[in-house]
Amino acid sequence: MYFAAVAISIFAGVLWVVLRYLGRRRKEYAVGFFHPYTNDGGGGERVLWCAVRAIQAENPDLSCVIYTGDEATSESLAARARRQFGVELSSLPKVVRLQKRRWVEPKSYPYFTLLGQSLGSMVLGMEALLKSTPLVFFDTSGYAFTYPLARALGCQVVSYTHYPTISSDMLARVLRRTSAYNNNLVIARSHLLSLLKALYYLLMMLSYGLAGRCVHLAMVNSSWTQDHIQRLWRVPNRIKRVYPPCDTRTLQTIPLRRKGESTYFISVAQFRPEKAHGVQLEAFARLLEGLHAADFSTQSRSSSVRLKLVGSCRNKEDEERVEKLKLRCSELGIAEQVDFLVNVTYRELVDLLGGAIAGLHSMIDEHFGIVVVEYMAAGAIPIAHNSAGPKMDIVAEQEGCRVGFLAASVAEFASAMAKVLCMPEEELLEMAALARQRAMSFSEARFDEDLKAAISPILSHTKHKGLNQG
Structure with missing residues (x-):
């Protein structure tokens, strides 16, 4: 378990140095939405399209870039937003196709899945940022380990967190030795394996907290999520509760x-x-x-x-x-x-x-x-x-x-x-x-209102920075 924390630290440190060097290059006047799965059909995808619509309305000159691992075009994504969620975009988003999405798929990591996906998200995030580096990096899928990379590149980092990757509730279930979809029966029945998994979770919580502190603005979707993120990331002044858009x-x-x-x-x-x-x-x-x-x-x-x-x-x-x-x-x-x-x-x-x-x-x-x-x-x-x-x-x-x-x-x-x-x-x-x-x-109207209020300072900073670049 110690090696898990060391691996993340070394990997993150090397990437930080490299990206600080690369971060000197010119950035695109855009908000980049990191959403590797744009066909999941769930509430997270609705948040994505409503957020794109809100930002297009707030700042029409700012491009919206979608980082996705799906085979999609600007036209197909706009049509999907309209067809699946009734969300009409005012302009077509730019699509950046990600080739390394398998790095974040759970099936790629039969063991130490959280660690594997966390490191994998850094690889996927690096691919996205090197293909297109926006002024604002907006994660709408909960990949917090990408935040240090985006910040190292000089991006304003914004997140919409649906749920923490690791939480004290998950740790408590392991300590209680409760069998669940993320804690199989073999581990739950063993005192030693449960203790080792609890240690692994503690190290992951520490790493997750450090990654989360790189965010400039963290929007959360509920009181429960806000409570967990505040305890894990310890950036209360940067956390805003924005209830998700419901039709x-x-x-x-x-x-x-x-x-x-x-x-x-x-x-x-x-x-x-x-x-x-x-x-x-x-x-x-x-x-x-x-x-x-x-x-x-x-x-x-x-x-x-x-x-x-x-x-x-x-x-x-x-x-x-x-x-x-x-x-x-x-x-x-x-x-x-x-x-x-x-x-x-x-x-x-x-x-x-x-x-x-x-x-x-x-x-x-x-x-x-x-x-x-x-x-x-x-x-x-x-x-x-x-x-x-x-x-x-x-x-x-x-x-x-x-x-x-x-x-x-x-x-x-x-x-x-x-x-x-x-x-x-x-x-x-x-x-x-x-x-x-x-x-x-x-309502969606309430979401638009709250999201615009939360992100307005970030967009103002971005506009100023974009004028300086120009």
Whole structure:
């Protein structure tokens, strides 16, 4: 574990010296957005395009450069922003294609994944910065180990952090020897291996904190993330909370009263392990069991209740995960009442949200939870995990009344789903209306306003520097 910290320190030191020398060259009058995956379809990508739009509006003369590992053109990315997220860019961004994205892929590092990805992000970041060195380097994907490189090159470093790469919560789970998607059972069962992993995490936290201190402005997406970043980076005066942009405007035009022959719950999440789709399937199976055991009227209704899992697949591993989830549905006996909808368009997603009675979210320690806000804006009652962003920021009371449900176990999720099904329609509509009102706190307009206020000093400095270059 000691060698992990030494490796990062030596690597960073060599790069710092080299880049300080290279940093004397002329920089492009641009904001460079470091976002290696521009096709993930999640909340992070929405942040990217809304941030580009906001900066284009704030400073039209400033070019926007997208560093991506995807095969994309300026036209295709602008079309994707419009098609997937309803974001209209005022001008086409410049695209810088990254060839070394495999350096940040988890599968490249079967062991010491955090260390591998951290060092790999430095390689990828160096490729990006040497291909195009902007006046402002804006990381929207959480690769903090690129910040020392960008700062060494003389860039203003801005980040939008969705969640810390390493956190005290992760360390606590290892010390408690809790098995999770990022702490396998073999390590959790061993006292020695858990101790060694805890030491590894401590060293990674130290390195992450040092990298984070190179930022000029750190925007964070929630109270939970802000708390962790403040403790890790120790730059409180440079941290601003900017809630992520949620599509409240389009979704709020959906009628609150649900229409359609079937009653269904919806889950919108990328098919990644941490999203805990398995918990949702087990909760849905338990819900159906409870409905079948109830009176005749409830039994007849249970046959029309469905669960729709909506999400994107980034790669083959995600596609294989979907197939495993389908097999799990068969094992639970719910395959006939569960639909998998992969890589749907934005318009299709809006239609699906408009018919859902409630929306499920089951990720533990979700940094914020954009999808929970989208449920609320669309009139679907949120049933979210009782932790982090949903608990601290989103599913809070509105005008002293409940706007949704929080759950932490299969039983609690099933119970919340049953409560939604059993609520009188008028009571359900009242809760949905309050939830929609609450969602306004996280609108795209609010994001634009807060982001512009936070980044305005950086852009003013950039404009002054650009005039000096000219």
